[in-house]
Amino acid sequence: METRNKGLLLSLIGVIIISPDSLLIRLANIDDLSLIFYRSALPIITILIFLIYNYQKSFIKSFFLIGLPGVIYAILYAITHICFVYSIQNTAVANTLVLIASAPIFAALFSVFILKEIPSFFTWIVIFIALLAMIIIGIGSFTSTGLYGDIMALIVAAGMGFSMVLVRLFKNKDLVPACLLGCLIAALYTLPFGVNFNINQNQIFYLLLMCLLILPIPFMILTIAPKYTPAHEVALIFLMESVLGTAWVWFVINEVPPINTIIGGVLLLGSVSIFIYQTTKKIT
DSSP, X not given: OOHHHHHHHHXXXXXXXHTTHHHHHHHHOXXXXXXXXXXXXXXXXXXXXXXXXXXXXXXXXXXXXXXXXXXXXXXXXXXXXXXXXXXXXXXXXXXXXXXXXXXXXXXXXXXXXXXXXXXOHHHXXXXXXXXXXXXXXXXXXXXXXXXXXXXXXXXXXXXXXXXXXXXXXXXXXXOHHHHHHHHHXXXXXXXXXXXXXXXXXXXHHHHHHIXXXXXXXXHHHHTTGGGTSOHHHHHHHHTHHHHHHHHHHHHHHOOOOOHHHHHHHHHHHHHHXXXXXXXXXXXX
């Protein structure tokens, strides 16, 4: 398999795995700070198992090998994870999704200035069509209030874009251990504010499913895929999560999305699918 195709395939696997995330958040029905804690602390178990299996006797050494790039990646992970929840708290969900949809633009700009990788004209068109699709989804939700939440969402988008570029810049480093450090930082951040440990059996089931499988695997994929595929392309593919996540909520709990969400979702899925097809066609 061609190197770039490998990165695209990993990105697709990651977005499919993480797609039920929004549904599980709804089903878990837990307060935001506690959600940050569980979504940060529990994935440590899965990542830890992977690292011990992968590195075996060199497991401890793997954390020292990440160097400064790994530390920066871990801090960025923690910041984006925390800011995402604060964005959801302080602005409309649609605002958050639309603004996070700018992640491929940030990734493309960082790629140009840091990696000297210039996206093709076709890639820029797809990025802006995807952004237009997310704006269509957010029609009617934008107001003059919620500025703080909007800024948090932009920080998430910029952080995601830079993180992917960082992985590509240091492609010879394994930054998966940095995922574990990022989870630890985010989890420790929540402790002074109080965490709800009084949860029922249903909440435990949804949290375990979400935090042991649905989240950590895509997180690790995000530290691998940009090694093979330009960061802006990985970010573009991961935008599909918002549409697939809406579909999960629709089919499982019968929450029918408004017509503008359906139109924007079809436009987004269509543009990204055409991009993947054209890209793999050129490679093969």
